[in-house]
Amino acid sequence: MKQTKILFASSEVEPFAKTGGLADVAASLPKAFSDLGCDIRVVMPKYKSIPRQYVEKMEKIGHVNVYVSWRQQYCGILKLKQDGVTYYFVDNEYYFGRDGYYGYHDEAERFAFFCKGLIEILPIIDFKPDIIHCNDWQTGVTSLLLNAWYREVDFYRDIKTVFTIHNLKYQGVFPKEVFNEVLGLPWDFYNAEGIEFFDKVNYLKSGLLHSDVITTVSKTYAEEIKTDFYGENLNHVLDKRSADLYGVLNGIDMERNDPATDERIFANYSVNNLEGKLQNKHMLQKTLGLQERIDIPIIGLISRLVDQKGFDLIDYVMGEILGLDIQFVLLGAGENHYEQMLKYYQAKYPGKISVTLGYDALLAQRIYAGSDMFLMPSLFEPCGLSQMFSLRYGTIPIVRETGGLKDTITPYDDITGGGNGFTFSRYNAHDMLFAIKQAVHFYYHRAAWKRLVKKGMSTDFSWEKSAKEYLGIYGKLKKK
Numbered sequence: 001m002k003q004t005k006i007l008f009a010s011s012e013v014e015p016f017a018k019t020g021g022l023a024d025v026a027a028s029l030p031k032a033f034s035d036l037g038c039d040i041r042v043v044m045p046k047y048k049s050i051p052r053q054y055v056e057k058m059e060k061i062g063h064v065n066v067y068v069s070w071r072q073q074y075c076g077i078l079k080l081k082q083d084g085v086t087y088y089f090v091d092n093e094y095y096f097g098r099d100g101y102y103g104y105h106d107e108a109e110r111f112a113f114f115c116k117g118l119i120e121i122l123p124i125i126d127f128k129p130d131i132i133h134c135n136d137w138q139t140g141v142t143s144l145l146l147n148a149w150y151r152e153v154d155f156y157r158d159i160k161t162v163f164t165i166h167n168l169k170y171q172g173v174f175p176k177e178v179f180n181e182v183l184g185l186p187w188d189f190y191n192a193e194g195i196e197f198f199d200k201v202n203y204l205k206s207g208l209l210h211s212d213v214i215t216t217v218s219k220t221y222a223e224e225i226k227t228d229f230y231g232e233n234l235n236h237v238l239d240k241r242s243a244d245l246y247g248v249l250n251g252i253d254m255e256r257n258d259p260a261t262d263e264r265i266f267a268n269y270s271v272n273n274l275e276g277k278l279q280n281k282h283m284l285q286k287t288l289g290l291q292e293r294i295d296i297p298i299i300g301l302i303s304r305l306v307d308q309k310g311f312d313l314i315d316y317v318m319g320e321i322l323g324l325d326i327q328f329v330l331l332g333a334g335e336n337h338y339e340q341m342l343k344y345y346q347a348k349y350p351g352k353i354s355v356t357l358g359y360d361a362l363l364a365q366r367i368y369a370g371s372d373m374f375l376m377p378s379l380f381e382p383c384g385l386s387q388m389f390s391l392r393y394g395t396i397p398i399v400r401e402t403g404g405l406k407d408t409i410t411p412y413d414d415i416t417g418g419g420n421g422f423t424f425s426r427y428n429a430h431d432m433l434f435a436i437k438q439a440v441h442f443y444y445h446r447a448a449w450k451r452l453v454k455k456g457m458s459t460d461f462s463w464e465k466s467a468k469e470y471l472g473i474y475g476k477l478k479k480k
Helices: 021-035 107-125 142-150 203-210 219-224 235-240 275-288 311-322 336-348 361-370 386-392 403-408 429-443 446-457 463-479
Strands: 005-009 039-045 059-068 071-082 085-091 131-135 160-165 173-175 200-202 213-216 245-247 298-305 327-334 353-357 373-376 396-400 422-424
Touching: 005 021, 005 107, 021 039, 021 085, 021 131, 021 463, 039 107, 059 107, 071 107, 085 107, 107 142, 131 142, 131 463, 142 160, 142 203, 160 203, 160 463, 200 203, 203 235, 213 219, 213 463, 219 245, 219 403, 275 298, 275 327, 275 361, 298 311, 298 336, 298 361, 298 386, 311 327, 311 336, 311 429, 327 336, 327 361, 336 353, 361 386, 373 386, 373 429, 386 396, 386 403, 386 446, 396 403, 396 429, 396 446, 422 429, 429 446
Parallel strands: 005 039, 005 131, 039 085, 131 160, 160 213, 213 245, 298 327, 298 373, 327 353, 373 396, 396 422
Antiparallel strands: 059 071, 071 085, 173 200
């Protein structure tokens, strides 16, 4: 069978550059493709802040001049091989030799250059992919530029494009002038059926309209974004393209996140020997200044403190949650009024709630391992990874039924023993509180709880499953 050739384009890839979950996906999914025998190459910008240890290993393999509208810009090409994957870095000091990754006044131009650059470098690196797999708005105009300028060239004629939405909320919307001054496209491309969006330019919409296939990160989210509530003003586009829209659940790195071998947690444990789970709980209490009570459940929460993550619900009933015989451990940062709310409760209930503002990767891992339950009451959640990490470490999720949370967590049924967590469907503070109380109730049914823990730890959330689904989608495209 012919080897599938994939160019995976992302504005961030772990360990080179990371602001969120996209970087984790762009690190893990290509490795899974490689393990399945694909010829996978990853392309990203060469940011100034990429750690020196990686920059020193990069090999310069050439350059090409790229037109950004009428401006001709230098585009260097650097290469690095790691863990069976080849990475290419698009180099331009003017666009990427800056601190951080995003938030500059010329964002539209920087990422238009990246999209055009990743198309232009292909003949230079002597790689003709079957699929260019684009991710989020930063790569959104790739398929539009490919269709507008390159399809007549033999080399590019058969290349198919896939566009993945990681979060529909972030779209890359810019002033109308960008269309001509940056993208340099004829105005007949600028209309409501194209890139135009409320008299502006929308990069993500471009990806939705011009790519051969659209994917997003869970099956439920793929359905939700076709509705007014979740659609972020693009639901009509997604509904029109629903035959080409697929939901493929993200995975997690099962080897790195294995409680039996993870060096980041206090004690190792496995599905056949859960003693270490209790040691993690005790040490979490000790290090965070909580009462050292092994008999009551700890509810963990690692999150941005914003409405999307359900903090308006938490704020509404936090007094009632802390009125239960539980402990609460939170790690995260976000909106000031939620930070102040949490500090208030930490002062009011000493030894019962621990709040760490900021992000600490080591503490996060210890919360997954040391908690009994994990709370995710999101308003919307395209995929969510925390519920998967929780189950891997034998910590039972309490979630709202939305997006990837609905696809991964099913409500516990004490009659059949089915389900793997506790859920609520309406976005309502008291429905959330009821689900928490249910979880606390069943925590004391020790045999049932132990079964839940073991079932969670045995679930396969590996990237291999996701990669195989993507290959199925690619296969359909290659036949077209």
